[in-house]
Amino acid sequence: MAVMQATLPRRILSTPTAGPLAALILACAFFAFKSDQFLTGGNFSLIIQQVMVVGTLAIGQTLIILTAGIDLSNGAIMAFGGIVMTKLAVENGLPPLLAIAAGLAVCAAFGLANGLLVMKINLPPFIVTLGMLNVVFALTHIYSQDQTVTNLPPAMTFLGQTFRVGGTNVTYGSLLTILLFLLFAYLLSQTAWGRHVYALGNSPEVARLTGIRTRRLIVGVYTLAGLVYGIAALLLVSRTGVGDPQAGQTDNLDSITAVVLGGTSLFGGRGTVLGTLIGALIVGVFRNGLQLMGVPSIYQTLITGILVILAVTVDQLSRRRTR
Amino acid sequence: MTPVLQARGLVKRYGHVTALDGADFDLMPGEVLAVIGDNGAGKTSLIKALTGALQPDEGEILLDGKPVRFRDPLEARRQGIETVYQDLAVAASLDIATNMFLGREVRKRGPLGTVFRMLDKKRMREESARHMEDLKIGLRSLTQPVESLSGGQRQGVAVARAVAWASNVVVMDEPTAALGVKESGQVLDMIRRVRDRGTPVVLISHNMPHVFEIADRIHVQRLGRRVAQLKPADHNMAEVVAIMTGAMTVTDGKAVVADKGAAEAIGLS
Numbered sequence A: 001m002a003v004m005q006a007t008l009p010r011r012i013l014s015t016p017t018a019g020p021l022a023a024l025i026l027a028c029a030f031f032a033f034k035s036d037q038f039l040t041g042g043n044f045s046l047i048i049q050q051v052m053v054v055g056t057l058a059i060g061q062t063l064i065i066l067t068a069g070i071d072l073s074n075g076a077i078m079a080f081g082g083i084v085m086t087k088l089a090v091e092n093g094l095p096p097l098l099a100i101a102a103g104l105a106v107c108a109a110f111g112l113a114n115g116l117l118v119m120k121i122n123l124p125p126f127i128v129t130l131g132m133l134n135v136v137f138a139l140t141h142i143y144s145q146d147q148t149v150t151n152l153p154p155a156m157t158f159l160g161q162t163f164r165v166g167g168t169n170v171t172y173g174s175l176l177t178i179l180l181f182l183l184f185a186y187l188l189s190q191t192a193w194g195r196h197v198y199a200l201g202n203s204p205e206v207a208r209l210t211g212i213r214t215r216r217l218i219v220g221v222y223t224l225a226g227l228v229y230g231i232a233a234l235l236l237v238s239r240t241g242v243g244d245p246q247a248g249q250t251d252n253l254d255s256i257t258a259v260v261l262g263g264t265s266l267f268g269g270r271g272t273v274l275g276t277l278i279g280a281l282i283v284g285v286f287r288n289g290l291q292l293m294g295v296p297s298i299y300q301t302l303i304t305g306i307l308v309i310l311a312v313t314v315d316q317l318s319r320r321r322t323r
Numbered sequence B: 001m002t003p004v005l006q007a008r009g010l011v012k013r014y015g016h017v018t019a020l021d022g023a024d025f026d027l028m029p030g031e032v033l034a035v036i037g038d039n040g041a042g043k044t045s046l047i048k049a050l051t052g053a054l055q056p057d058e059g060e061i062l063l064d065g066k067p068v069r070f071r072d073p074l075e076a077r078r079q080g081i082e083t084v085y086q087d088l089a090v091a092a093s094l095d096i097a098t099n100m101f102l103g104r105e106v107r108k109r110g111p112l113g114t115v116f117r118m119l120d121k122k123r124m125r126e127e128s129a130r131h132m133e134d135l136k137i138g139l140r141s142l143t144q145p146v147e148s149l150s151g152g153q154r155q156g157v158a159v160a161r162a163v164a165w166a167s168n169v170v171v172m173d174e175p176t177a178a179l180g181v182k183e184s185g186q187v188l189d190m191i192r193r194v195r196d197r198g199t200p201v202v203l204i205s206h207n208m209p210h211v212f213e214i215a216d217r218i219h220v221q222r223l224g225r226r227v228a229q230l231k232p233a234d235h236n237m238a239e240v241v242a243i244m245t246g247a248m249t250v251t252d253g254k255a256v257v258a259d260k261g262a263a264e265a266i267g268l269s
Helices: A008-014 A018-034 A041-066 A074-090 A096-120 A125-144 A172-190 A192-202 A204-209 A214-240 A251-261 A273-292 A297-322 B043-050 B073-078 B096-100 B121-134 B151-165 B181-196 B208-214 B237-245 B260-265
Strands: A162-165 A168-171 B005-014 B017-027 B032-037 B058-063 B066-068 B081-084 B169-173 B201-204 B217-222 B225-230 B248-251 B254-257
Touching: A018 A273, A018 A297, A041 A074, A041 A168, A041 A172, A041 A192, A041 A214, A041 A251, A041 A273, A074 A096, A074 A125, A074 A214, A074 A251, A096 A125, A096 A214, A168 A172, A172 A192, A172 A214, A172 A273, A192 A204, A192 A214, A204 A214, A251 A273, A251 A297, A273 A297, B005 B043, B017 B043, B017 B058, B017 B217, B032 B043, B032 B181, B032 B208, B032 B237, B043 B169, B043 B201, B073 B081, B081 B151, B096 B121, B096 B151, B121 B151, B151 B169, B151 B181, B181 B201, B181 B208, B208 B237, B217 B237, B225 B237, B225 B248, B237 B248, B237 B254, B237 B260
Parallel strands: B017 B225, B032 B201, B032 B217, B081 B169, B169 B201
Antiparallel strands: A162 A168, B005 B017, B005 B058, B058 B066, B217 B225, B248 B254
């Protein structure tokens, strides 16, 4: 057959995660040179623990951004889910697993609500989720009466416990986060559902005309994202050991940062969930490395901001080139 | 010979506006039928009714002589009627093979496909390559995203997809409107090849030279109805345009001046 495969260099160049990966490796090399504590198993385990909550939120965010949407409510949904699970278990005496399931269901329900509003009334996702952010934030504080939930049953913080891999302590939560990334990478790249998500992000009309049930797909994506936020809530609860109504207030923007740094286009239809993992790690590595170098934390924020603007600029320029 | 696709007395009203006013339509096996008409003549409504994108208020549609009813485009596609839309044809960031199979993906055999829903990308690539070769669309790689292709190649992918799945009819809505001269030529060649393989093509076009170059017959739509069915060989372009605009009418196969002023204005009498 006369059809050739793309050559290897071309494939690497056309891989959207190549740039972010190069940036991550460069950053690691730089910090390894600057601090001898950086390149240790313990430090990497710490970085992963630091990024796993935002990273998990960013998985849901990636799904939604791939459909050319955006979700400002994910951190708030996670905080509410965390309060629901911990309160049900501690104050209502529900078995921990049941309480966790209820928290996951509540988060999925908020995702469903976002999806229905976007699909049925055809509102811009930015506005829908901005409204939802405020609604859920308020509900969290009303329901928790601004009280932190403590004395959690051990089953609820299980994911915060560690096991040893070659002399390094790794939390079960880190493992779950990595598995989630792999699962969604598989779903997006190897299944028809994934292809349809990309097609929808390219153009809803094209997707519809090829026979994809776009309305059902949108609602499904937002609901699934909500469920993932529920898992992020569980990770957060097990990492901090409490149900905190103040949690996750900047995580919506941090998750968008991870997605964008990972090379996913805010215009939809382009990007990968493994890119998002790299994006989350870039943020984590910069924070951690600068901290090890003794740079004040406000400069970490400054540098993250510059990185985001750089990433979006690269995306915009590469789009212009292909048009 | 039974027409492949036929419509009788289609009516479609939008409030006070009548888009289709008893329109007929006949597509014969193995032909390229051009549908022409001024803006507002009901071309688009007619095509949408035939491809399931709108439901007529009255009239009937027959496929191979049997009455059919399409509630949405998907039902028409299931009956082997494929449509290529002018600029809504392909998903830009996805590769060619993925676009060919979009909405009709093939999964792997065995548990990998049934349990893990894994796509059979190799098979989809191979089949895409075969279809592209059939239509002589030369492409370097089927894994390159469609957005890296030229407009003509992109249209080629859309046409190849339609042809691959169309068992009865291919409908093309202004397939050359956005293309340059050379690329338009490639698309016209492709339409010929589709016809030569035995699939009839309905071509909606404003471009008279293209219509005359490729159509076996011309369906002229005016004021919501078919006012003439012509063979390009029997008429010149000016006459066809005159019929389309109502300056001439067709009686016993001959074009006759109907509106003297209008006919003179375009230099036809």
